[in-house]
Amino acid sequence: DTKGGILLLWDDSVVTVTNVQIGVYFFSATVAINNYGDDKTFKLTTVYGPTRSINKDAFYLELTSEKPPPGTKWLVNGDFNQIYRARDKNRANVVRSRLVRFRNALNTCELKEIHMQNRKFTWSNEQSNPTMSKLDSFFCNEDWDIEFATHILHALSSSLSDHCPLLLANDVGPKKPKSFRFENYWTKMPGFQCVVSEAWTEISCHVEPYQRLFHKLKRTGQKLRSWSKTLFSNSKVQLHMALEVILRLDLAQEQRELSLEERDL
Structure with a gap:
């Protein structure tokens, strides 16, 4: 296979x-x-x-x-x-x-x-x-x-x-992960390049190259997370709404044939 x-x-x-x-x-x-x-x-x-x-x-x-x-x-x-x-x-x-x-x-x-x-x-x-x-x-x-x-x-x-x-x-469900997750669609949204540039060029107090790189990446991730919460607070809600609609259509499909409009949706 x-x-x-x-x-x-x-x-x-x-x-x-x-x-x-x-x-x-x-x-x-x-x-x-x-x-x-x-x-x-x-x-x-x-x-x-x-x-x-x-x-x-x-x-x-x-x-x-x-x-x-x-x-x-x-x-x-x-x-x-x-x-x-x-x-x-x-x-x-x-x-x-x-x-x-x-x-x-x-x-x-x-x-x-x-x-x-x-x-x-x-x-x-x-x-x-x-x-x-x-x-x-x-x-x-x-x-x-x-x-x-x-x-x-x-x-x-x-x-x-x-x-x-x-x-x-x-029965209490899985724990929510706390790690940073980069969303691919961020790169297409207005303001992304500016947030990354400002975070990356901030003055660092570290001298060792690997420490500078680590803290630049960490700071950029923090800035992007804050930026995304401000501008896209509804994106996760919309995603879960879409998944819920698909799940309900999955369930309906087990009982009857979906209409053309439902399949298109």
């Missing part, structure tokens, strides 16, 4: 990732939540399932081979490119023998699904009368489920892909 893959990213200040293993269709690692000891350590397996039918059984076999020893907390997620229930597709043309084989693999692994709170499907072929399936999922074993009992899974807006992103978090 050349249209997808697996990318695992993490924050070193929050978790420690070790024992990385890579297979044909999976990526596994041991994840330890910092400052919580062994009780908050679990195995994470991320998969990208094959699209070709001839490779499905090899994928199921590889998945079952990753089952950890008893007592190990295990979380499995990714694009499985396969459903295990007929209701996870909005069409009747499902290959039931593959459903059974996938379900048997999940049972062998002793995995149960973490159900989404707000959607039935995660993928659409984006046609006027679309085919939709639940190809992306999170599964866990009983040990993981008991340890992280407050988890909740939501689908986000499918604004950038034919798949919708899935967010698994505890």
Whole structure:
């Protein structure tokens, strides 16, 4: 498969990732939540399932081979490119023998699904009368489920892909990152060049070149952040409004065919 893959990213200040293993269709690692000891350590397996039918059984076999020893907390997620229930597709043309084989693999692994709170499907072929399936999922074993009992899974807006992103978090939600984020559209807005020029040419008390560069970049970022809040206070609100509209259309599409105006929107 050349249209997808697996990318695992993490924050070193929050978790420690070790024992990385890579297979044909999976990526596994041991994840330890910092400052919580062994009780908050679990195995994470991320998969990208094959699209070709001839490779499905090899994928199921590889998945079952990753089952950890008893007592190990295990979380499995990714694009499985396969459903295990007929209701996870909005069409009747499902290959039931593959459903059974996938379900048997999940049972062998002793995995149960973490159900989404707000959607039935995660993928659409984006046609006027679309085919939709639940190809992306999170599964866990009983040990993981008991340890992280407050988890909740939501689908986000499918604004950038034919798949919708899935967010698994505890019931209080993820922490908001505080790092500086540069917005590409800033360069096209009036006043950008002036803000950068004034911030960059301010007199610095540092002598070492790397310190001067660091503080120039930091000061420029601070000035841009203040400038953007002043001039574009509504931009984030507008972005989230647009994402909310897309999500609501995603949900509506699961119940009925969208109108031409809705698809254009």
